[in-house]
Amino acid sequence: MDDYETVPFVSREVADVVVGPTPSTTCHAYTQHAQAGVVSDGNERPSWGEPATTFQYLLFPGGYNGRFVKGQEWYQATEVAEEYEDKRFSGGGRLIDRREKQAVLDALGPVEDRRILEIACGTGRFTVMLAERGADITGLDISAPMLAQGREKARRAGVGDAVEFLRGDAARLPFPDDHFDAVFAMRFFHLADTPGAFLSEMCRVSREQVFFDTFNGTSTRSLYNWLLPMGSRLYADEDVDELLADAELTLTDASHDFVLPYGFYRSLPGSVARPFRRADLAVGGRTIGDTLASVTYWNAHV
């Protein structure tokens, strides 16, 4: 067992065939498929039948590049995907959703006809918003249930044909170099065990711009991090400076926000949360606010 690495696996076919700890010939064949990057064409009914609703691991010797994401299994469950937005972005959580969308719009600027990739797009909160504004947008995520939510959202918004949702692994993006004008990821880097590997892959497929957010180690988030289902990787500014330098990205802008943690806002009805948000913004406008902020939005150019 020690000779084998685990890889998050992504198709029902592998789930049905590979059982137990011994890698098989079949396993190697599907490993190649997984390593190619695209794990299905993103349709709700791929050619092999229903998409997997539970997540399993494929074991195989060598070959895997060792890029992991915390909680990757978590998002494979249909009920987690169905509840994802309600749990985070209703009530006081709406203020967070609004702020994050503004951060994406501010960073990307005018998006009409820009070719943009969102990695770990989840339920398509930003993907759909950008399609509505005329972007040539692709959303990629490893979870079929999260993507199903995104497709439904796009259909309801009348942009179902304008957005491409792909199921795939952000560690091996199935696109050539410089394929997009901009690539971004929201709420992903706190899950990444090897952020440098993901960032360099984003950088590879972007011609101009890379944008992402991180959760910060000096913030209130560190107080309750251990309570979260899969914890978070928390960053110091210096960590991100180093990541950007390693990826040969140049920082354009960094903005810090949310001295009060997300969980606090989520626990309140919207009308109660609003005055807290105003106070939060007032503190956030001072130097101490930058130090205590729980999230930073990083905008860089290639």
Ligand SMILES: C[S@@+](CC[C@H](N)C(=O)[O-])C[C@H]1O[C@@H](n2cnc3c(N)ncnc32)[C@H](O)[C@@H]1O
């Ligand atoms: C916290 S959610 C964020 C979703 C969306 N970006 C948002 O802000 O609402 C994290 C997402 O990362 C996706 N994910 C995790 N590992 C991934 C990987 N290796 N490649 C692509 N997506 C991945 C999960 O399936 C999940 O949808």
